[in-house]
Amino acid sequence: MKVTLLRKVGDHPEGAELDILDETVLEAWGAAGVIEYKKRSLSDFKVDELKALAVEKELPKEEWEALKKDDLVQYLTDK
Known part of the structure; x- marks a missing residue:
């Protein structure tokens, strides 16, 4: 972000x-107070941000790499 x-x-x-x-x-x-920040919902993230989050969480790439945005949001929510 x-x-x-x-x-x-x-x-x-x-x-x-x-x-x-x-x-x-x-x-x-x-x-x-270093930055202005309000926690965003996963649905507000762009697809590349969601994929970066999946990588950061070390989730298996084969499980999420082909998912569309809505499915990726649900996958990350479930994890």
């Missing part, structure tokens, strides 16, 4: 855009 920093973090200045996929980082930085 692309986010914009509300304040400087490390070498990244305020206003910098970062691509963060780790949900725990998004939640923690949102709670700390």
Whole structure:
């Protein structure tokens, strides 16, 4: 998920855009006021984001790679 920093973090200045996929980082930085973040429903994710989430969760690729978006959302919800 692309986010914009509300304040400087490390070498990244305020206003910098970062691509963060780790949900725990998004939640923690949102709670700390580093980024503006509201947890999204899986159905709001794009297909490539859903597939990245499946990879991150180390789910068997053969189970999810051919699924269409709605089926992929359901698969990830069930896992």
